Amino acid sequence: MDKLSTESYKGVRDFYPEDKFIQKYIFDKMRQVVEAFGYEEYDASILEPTDLYRAKTGEEIINEQTYSFTDRGDRDVTLRPEMTPSLARMIAKQKRELAFPLRWYSIVNNFRYERPQKGRLREFWQLNVDMFGVEGIEAEIEAITIAYKIMRSLKAQETDFELRVNDRNSVNSFLNSLNLDEDKKYKITKIFDKKNKITKPEFEDQIKETLGDGAKEFFNKLKELEVCPEKVSKLIEELKKNNIVNIKFDPFLMRGLDYYTGIVFEVFDTDPENNRSMFGGGRYDNLLDIFGEEKIPAFGFGMGDVTAFEFLKSRNLLPEYKPETDLYLCIIDEKFKGFTDELAQTLRDEKINVAVDYSYKKIGDQIKKANKKKIPFAICVGENEERKGEFMLKRLSDGREFEANEAEIPNTIKLLKIKCAK
RNA sequence: GCGGCCAUGGUGUAAUGGUAACACUAGGGUUUGUGGAUCCCUCAAUCCGAGUUCAAUUCUCGGUGGCCGCCCCA
Numbered sequence: 001m002d003k004l005s006t007e008s009y010k011g012v013r014d015f016y017p018e019d020k021f022i023q024k025y026i027f028d029k030m031r032q033v034v035e036a037f038g039y040e041e042y043d044a045s046i047l048e049p050t051d052l053y054r055a056k057t058g059e060e061i062i063n064e065q066t067y068s069f070t071d072r073g074d075r076d077v078t079l080r081p082e083m084t085p086s087l088a089r090m091i092a093k094q095k096r097e098l099a100f101p102l103r104w105y106s107i108v109n110n111f112r113y114e115r116p117q118k119g120r121l122r123e124f125w126q127l128n129v130d131m132f133g134v135e136g137i138e139a140e141i142e143a144i145t146i147a148y149k150i151m152r153s154l155k156a157q158e159t160d161f162e163l164r165v166n167d168r169n170s171v172n173s174f175l176n177s178l179n180l181d182e183d184k185k186y187k188i189t190k191i192f193d194k195k196n197k198i199t200k201p202e203f204e205d206q207i208k209e210t211l212g213d214g215a216k217e218f219f220n221k222l223k224e225l226e227v228c229p230e231k232v233s234k235l236i237e238e239l240k241k242n243n244i245v246n247i248k249f250d251p252f253l254m255r256g257l258d259y260y261t262g263i264v265f266e267v268f269d270t271d272p273e274n275n276r277s278m279f280g281g282g283r284y285d286n287l288l289d290i291f292g293e294e295k296i297p298a299f300g301f302g303m304g305d306v307t308a309f310e311f312l313k314s315r316n317l318l319p320e321y322k323p324e325t326d327l328y329l330c331i332i333d334e335k336f337k338g339f340t341d342e343l344a345q346t347l348r349d350e351k352i353n354v355a356v357d358y359s360y361k362k363i364g365d366q367i368k369k370a371n372k373k374k375i376p377f378a379i380c381v382g383e384n385e386e387r388k389g390e391f392m393l394k395r396l397s398d399g400r401e402f403e404a405n406e407a408e409i410p411n412t413i414k415l416l417k418i419k420c421a422k
Numbered sequence: 423g424c425g426g427c428c429a430u431g432g433u434g435u436a437a438u439g440g441u442a443a444c445a446c447u448a449g450g451g452u453u454u455g456u457g458g459a460u461c462c463c464u465c466a467a468u469c470c471g472a473g474u475u476c477a478a479u480u481c482u483c484g485g486u487g488g489c490c491g492c493c494c495c496a
Contacts, residue, residue: 005469006432007487053496064423065494082496110496115423117490126496193495256496302496332455367457380456394456401456 011122012111018321023125025319026308027107029153030127037146039103039129044086046109050076052085067111079111083128084287084300091132092291100133100296119306129281130300137231139299140263141238143281147267147301148244154308155317158246161278165236165265166253168282170229178218184210192252196275225251235263261285265301269311278311279303321374326413327393328370329356330363332382340381343406350410371396376420377413 008014015023031041050068067079080086083106091098109125116122129146131139144163151161171192175185187210195203208215228236228249236247255264259282266280281301288296312318327347331340337358344354355375357366363380370378378394385391392401393412397420404412 007469010487065496084496112494112496114494116488120495259496330456362454363456364453365457369457371457378456382455384455392456396457399457 011116013121013123017323021321021323022309022318023305026154026305026312027125027127030107030150030303031105033146033149033153034105034127034129037103037142039105042087042090042104042106043108044080044083044090044106046080046111047077048080048086048089050078052089053078053081065112065114067113080108081112082110083108083126083302084130084284087128087130088287089291091296092288092293095288095293095296101139102132103130104132105129119310121306125305127303128300129302130298132296132298134299135285135297137235137238137263139297140235140265140283141242143299143301144235144239144247144265145242145244147265147279147281147303148239150303151267154312156311156315160270160315161246161311162268162270163239163244163247163265164250164253164268165232165247165263166250167229167232167263168254168260169262170225170232171251171254174221174225177221177224178214180211180214184214189254193254195252231263255280255282259284259287263299269314271314274314278307322376323374324353325355325373325375326353326377326417327355327409328366328373328375328378329354330366330370330378330380331357331360332363332380334360336381336383336386339386343381346406347409352410352413367394367396376417379409 050066053066066081068076071077087104087106091102106128107125108128109123111123113122114120127150129143131143144165148163152158171189175188180188188207191203191206191210198206204219207218211218228251232249236249239247250266253264253266255266262283262285264280264282266277268277269275279302281299283297283299285295285297287298288294309318329340329344331337340356344356347354355373357369359366359369366380367378376396378396379385379391380394381391389405391404391406391409393404393409394401395416402412402416
């Protein structure tokens with residue numbers, strides 16, 4: 001028989017327990033922060049009708065960069081490449097039932113069909129944070145504050161990252177003042193988008209190449225664009241009141257295309273070796289149009305797990321693996337299995353997570369397993385324990401043993417764990 | 423979608439146009455109620471397919487996969 005390959009499908013991800021532990025750590029921090037701001041979790045199916053994405057952009061993204069197929073009933077379906085259209089669909093559907101302002105979040109995986117590369121795989125997990133129904137700058141302030149607090153709760157220092165803000169409207173009015181055709185406008189926004197990746201002469205050359213004679217006017221007017229718009233300066237001022245100071249205006253920040261209608265922001269890694277955008281978002285007031293619904297103002301951002309992971313890794317901020325299991329019970333002889341199981345169940349009722357070793361191997365081997373699994377405590381159960389009801393609770397980190405009877409074990413473990421955490 | 427580099431046990435590395443080696447890991451023992459030590463033993467690999475050749479893991483081509491750029495970026 002041919003052996004089946006152990007490779008996973010190209011570009012998707014396996015999470016071994018130690019990987020999942022890290023991912024969970026990151027998501028738990030995100031969750032704590034957004035829930036502190038009153039956001040409610042929602043979810044949707046990973047499969048959506050393909051039209052949902054066509055309607056939004058209608059671009060080649062849908063044709064070439066999604067997992068789309070026809071189901072057995074001849075319906076076109078797509079594995080979600082992002083969460084926002086599903087979110088917009090859900091909100092449009094139940095608009096009248098919902099109490100605005102609405103604060104929703106989700107942490108889900110998404111799929112895109114493209115060549116995997118650094119930090120971009122075919123499967124990625126993402127936190128989505130969105131607020132609907134707030135037209136004013138309060139939405140911007142809150143979302144950016146949340147982004148900042150997530151970074152801080154992941155133990156990032158203020159010097160480790162930087163927030164950059166722009167107003168798409170000011171870019172648009174700048175481009176309109178140059179009287180460019182749509183194609184040129186589009187190309188200029190592309191050049192803006194990658195400005196921080198290229199040198200200044202490269203930037204200037206690309207502008208000249210695109211605009212030809214018009215380049216002169218462009219550079220003359222460029223100063224106008226570089227003046228911080230009132231809306232942006234007000235936003236920055238408000239955020240500084242919240243002690244968020246690692247923030248600045250970036251007149252070239254674009255973040256994608258037509259999708260955004262106002263303020264956009266991004267969080268940058270300040271590492272000079274890796275000075276790239278980690279995540280961001282912006283205002284999108286028109287997204288419900290496609291459902292024939294009236295506008296609802298919206299502001300949101302998305303944050304992927306891979307960039308967060310790589311950031312934490314580069315700053316040495318990844319947590320050390322600790323299993324959820326508190327205690328490993330080693331059975332000295334098979335005849336004490338029943339007694340051990342009862343002990344395990346009693347302890348579980350006291351909220352101690354207990355795993356029992358049913359290998360019936362030598363006791364030393366069982367202790368080794370507990371150690372390898374990084375479980376903090378072990379107890380060996382045999383004749384003495386059954387007779388006396390006294391146990392030696394062994395702390396694997398240093399081998400110290402603590403005597404306890406059955407009733408005392410839970411609290412002993414809890415106390416020792418608290419000490420360890422400090 | 424385009425280009426560059428790469429592909430050997432579970433992991434990390436050797437080597438060779440002719441017997442694929444080492445370390446770690448895993449399993450077993452050294453030790454019959456307490457781990458991280460020592461020593462011994464065992465399991466386990468040349469990505470897939472075709473071509474050149476007496477002989478290919480090695481050379482050539484194709485595929486697949488990985489890494490890195492470009493395009494794109496939700």
